[in-house]
Amino acid sequence: MSEKKKIKVPTMAELAAAGKKPEWLFWVGSAGAFDDRYKKVTREFVKILTYFQVDYAVLGVEESDSGDVARRAGNEMLFQMQALTNIELINAYGVKKIVTCCPHDFNTIKNEYPELGGHYEVYHHSQFLEKLISDKNLNIETGLFSDKKIVFHDPCYLGRANKEYEAPRTVLGKIPSTKLEMRRNRSFGLCCGAGGGQMFKEAEKGDKEVFIERTEEAIETGADIIATACPFCMVMLTDGIKYKNQEERMKNYDIAELLSMSLGL
Amino acid sequence: MTTKQLLFTLALLLTIAAFAWTMRRIFLYFKFTGKYRLENIPARLITTIKIALGQTKIMRHPVMGFLHALVFWGFMVILVGSIEMVLDGLFGTERMLQVLGPVYDFFMASGDVFAAIIAASIVVFLFRRLFMNVRRFYGTEMKPVSKADANIALTFILLLMVSLLGMNVFYVLEANNHGHGIAGLYPISQIFAAQVTGIDQGHIYFWHEFNWWFHILLIFLFANILPYSKHFHVFMSVPNVFVSKITPLGHVDNMDSITKEVKLMLDPNAAFAESSEAPPKFGVSDINDVNWVNYMNALSCTECGRCTAVCPANITGKLLSPRKIMMDVRARMKEKGPGLIKHGAGYDDNKSLLGNYITEEELWACTMCNACAEECPININQPAIILDMRRYLVLEKSAAPSGLNTAFTNIENNGAPWQYSQQDRMNWAEELYLKE
Numbered sequence: 001m002s003e004k005k006k007i008k009v010p011t012m013a014e015l016a017a018a019g020k021k022p023e024w025l026f027w028v029g030s031a032g033a034f035d036d037r038y039k040k041v042t043r044e045f046v047k048i049l050t051y052f053q054v055d056y057a058v059l060g061v062e063e064s065d066s067g068d069v070a071r072r073a074g075n076e077m078l079f080q081m082q083a084l085t086n087i088e089l090i091n092a093y094g095v096k097k098i099v100t101c102c103p104h105d106f107n108t109i110k111n112e113y114p115e116l117g118g119h120y121e122v123y124h125h126s127q128f129l130e131k132l133i134s135d136k137n138l139n140i141e142t143g144l145f146s147d148k149k150i151v152f153h154d155p156c157y158l159g160r161a162n163k164e165y166e167a168p169r170t171v172l173g174k175i176p177s178t179k180l181e182m183r184r185n186r187s188f189g190l191c192c193g194a195g196g197g198q199m200f201k202e203a204e205k206g207d208k209e210v211f212i213e214r215t216e217e218a219i220e221t222g223a224d225i226i227a228t229a230c231p232f233c234m235v236m237l238t239d240g241i242k243y244k245n246q247e248e249r250m251k252n253y254d255i256a257e258l259l260s261m262s263l264g265l
Numbered sequence: 266m267t268t269k270q271l272l273f274t275l276a277l278l279l280t281i282a283a284f285a286w287t288m289r290r291i292f293l294y295f296k297f298t299g300k301y302r303l304e305n306i307p308a309r310l311i312t313t314i315k316i317a318l319g320q321t322k323i324m325r326h327p328v329m330g331f332l333h334a335l336v337f338w339g340f341m342v343i344l345v346g347s348i349e350m351v352l353d354g355l356f357g358t359e360r361m362l363q364v365l366g367p368v369y370d371f372f373m374a375s376g377d378v379f380a381a382i383i384a385a386s387i388v389v390f391l392f393r394r395l396f397m398n399v400r401r402f403y404g405t406e407m408k409p410v411s412k413a414d415a416n417i418a419l420t421f422i423l424l425l426m427v428s429l430l431g432m433n434v435f436y437v438l439e440a441n442n443h444g445h446g447i448a449g450l451y452p453i454s455q456i457f458a459a460q461v462t463g464i465d466q467g468h469i470y471f472w473h474e475f476n477w478w479f480h481i482l483l484i485f486l487f488a489n490i491l492p493y494s495k496h497f498h499v500f501m502s503v504p505n506v507f508v509s510k511i512t513p514l515g516h517v518d519n520m521d522s523i524t525k526e527v528k529l530m531l532d533p534n535a536a537f538a539e540s541s542e543a544p545p546k547f548g549v550s551d552i553n554d555v556n557w558v559n560y561m562n563a564l565s566c567t568e569c570g571r572c573t574a575v576c577p578a579n580i581t582g583k584l585l586s587p588r589k590i591m592m593d594v595r596a597r598m599k600e601k602g603p604g605l606i607k608h609g610a611g612y613d614d615n616k617s618l619l620g621n622y623i624t625e626e627e628l629w630a631c632t633m634c635n636a637c638a639e640e641c642p643i644n645i646n647q648p649a650i651i652l653d654m655r656r657y658l659v660l661e662k663s664a665a666p667s668g669l670n671t672a673f674t675n676i677e678n679n680g681a682p683w684q685y686s687q688q689d690r691m692n693w694a695e696e697l698y699l700k701e
Binding site: 004009011030032033039046047050058060063064065070071072074078080081082108111112116156161188193194195198199200201203204205206207208209212213214265 | 325512514516520524526527528530531547548577578580581582583584585626629630631633634635636638639652655657659660665666667671672673676677681688689691692696698699700
């Protein structure tokens, strides 16, 4: 076992106080900061940032919810208050490039903040990692997942909403393993059931929950791992795996976790 | 002027008058819908070329999509022949566009081939609707009248194609008999004509005239039925693609009226500045609230059900069906529109789109996944209307499901949909190590 180095996550405020401006703002997002499962993804992503010496900082306690849930649940007033407050903060730090692990925040900041005065170059972490892998000419030799079958679930707000289907697959392609696809993939991908505010409310009456339908489809592929790239999808599919009693043979990981683990970080 | 010209001119005038009356009514309906500014015309033209003329989205289902594309492209080509028929009818000429020479040959030949292809496609479509259990043709919103509407439209098209081929076959026979040569090329009809023997001159003349009149009068009738049918699609879908959403599907339109209010709230100095005008109504609850693009979407919808077939809520047995939303918008305007025209924008019939047509349960079942919008072959944006109705429920009625209300309160109080203190937003970063 090699030695461990403690990571100190830089904040925008500290760097600004020291007169520095990082290249990247890592937008953690509410789920990345508070959801127990996705906090792990945030940590793995930060490990990758640190390992590759990316010049970044987070907003820390100054960050507030992007407003995506509020907007799509119809609360435009709350969305715009969140957005305008965040934009004011981000602009004050002179941020140009933003990366986030949440496709919802990625979509909102990229497509909806500009109308309210927030103009940034926004990357989803799948796109960021894809670029990082290619810039660093990264080749992974470790066979941590080489006997595993991985199936990728397209998050709606990365895929259909922003037509990014290949970046997460390119990242997964770098990890020695067998890749599978579900019947409904890419632009045909089925929602996990959490978007549009569903994450925070009871589902309407029906025959089935959406996350079960999607998990069943993933199970049918015979995959050992469902890879995701979205905090909401993560919650829903983890629940689905539990519901179908597949915890013993099936795991759910974010692409950043799979990459970090493969790099042995 | 011959009797034929006279009769034809009368029929044409009648058609135009009836059509103009209907279109004027629909235009007046549009006047009661909300504003929407069309930006980025070049991008819209490219979208129209790709999605409408190129039929790219319908070919997401390659087999049926391709058949539809053939029907669409066939219509485009055959349109030239229809225009010629109108000109011939008015001026008492026969195939007057033959002066175009090789161009004419091209259009007649492709029109003739396409007529056969379209007829065959329509037979496939009818077969699927009548004898195959295609899931997307069913659903609560697909009442017997909706199904009849589809089958009638298909039958019309089939008859149009059969009469077009019939006209061509007898034209070829007639030309052969007179020995004056054939204007244009008719690859399919010439094959048929070669099989026909022993018909006398009089019959050939009769059947040519019969098919000619049948075809053109059917077009006139069809054109006037279309605006009252889901097949209004034939006229509306191309313009609809032009006005459709061209921003990424993830982007929703900003409510500028809210931006004004929020900026006032965030800026204490502005709080007393201006508040003379009454705040506008937020969101959509009835047909007068939808914008004209929403209404155009609804008029263009041909109820194919590709949206509903991919809707996660619908697939899992919830009430929501994106197709039903579009059908409801159209039906509500049909119901309230005449009253609006008669009594003005303030007309109230004690009914509303939200409530009498669309229930809250349907709206809250949507995951905003955009599968419906991605699938729609003519780029209808169903989530936009769903969201605007949610906006009405939340902003005007404070009527969100309790779980969402909790999330709203948390976002307001501590900047996250969960009840965690904003001061804990960095807790994830504790005890974080990197292996070296």
